Amino acid sequence: MTDSAHPGSALELEGVTRVYGSTGTEVRALDGVTLRLPPGSFTAVMGPSGSGKSTLLNCAAGLDRPTEGSVTVQGRSLAGLSDDQLTRFRRAHLGFVFQAFNLLPYLTAYQNVELPLRLAGRRVDRRAVVEALAEVSIDGRAHHLPAELSGGQQQRVAVARAMVARPAVLFADEPTGALDSVAARAVLDLLRQAADRRGQTIVMVTHDPVAAARADSVVFLADGRLVGTMAAPTADAVAGQLAHLGELTAVSR
């Protein structure tokens, strides 16, 4: 059974609005965003600071609930799920990678990667964990603690952790923001492969036009609204569009 009006989509946002605060002090962080992403697509979300990128990601991933509108992931509407059901749904179908890696400091790389399987109450398949670490080229450091790894290595462990349960949709919030360009490229290669080889759907917030150029398309936000999309992006074209949006936002303030 599907709740989706567009069954071919991995992720659908219909008129998603998120208002923070109360009357008088309210902030419309997202304002009527409609978006449909097909399975196996890699989409970058860009826009000036405060344009609503993280809010979009959080609403799409069921970490926050929209004030209005609906989010459907893999044909399942998130609105009807209780908080517990939403947590279970996220563990089963979604993966997350954050700018600050968010690894647990007292667990080894291996233990960090097996954690989502333990939390989901699944039998821990040692092979799946070893494979996930090998995919991100961390197998030689599986028993190191995060503090014993470089930033790039830590983020690769975080990608392995996000991927170990083979989520249908992976959300990444500035995954390369704290990395140098070589480490960033390695992380982007992994996201690209997840879409191309395993048909996983990737949604990545980034400020970096070079990172965005690795996606199939870029969606641009300004003041909480979807103001444009770009297919087959290049870093130059993305940078040009961002500069334009920055000027428009500055004028409207």
Ligand SMILES: Nc1ncnc2c1ncn2[C@@H]1O[C@H](COP(=O)(O)OP(=O)(O)OP(=O)(O)O)[C@@H](O)[C@H]1O
């Ligand atoms: N929990 C919250 N309470 C009140 N306002 C919020 C909250 N979260 C976000 N906002 C506001 O909503 C707007 C959008 O924020 P959001 O973090 O989504 O933007 P962003 O595009 O991700 O910004 P940045 O690039 O700086 O991270 C901003 O004006 C922000 O101040």
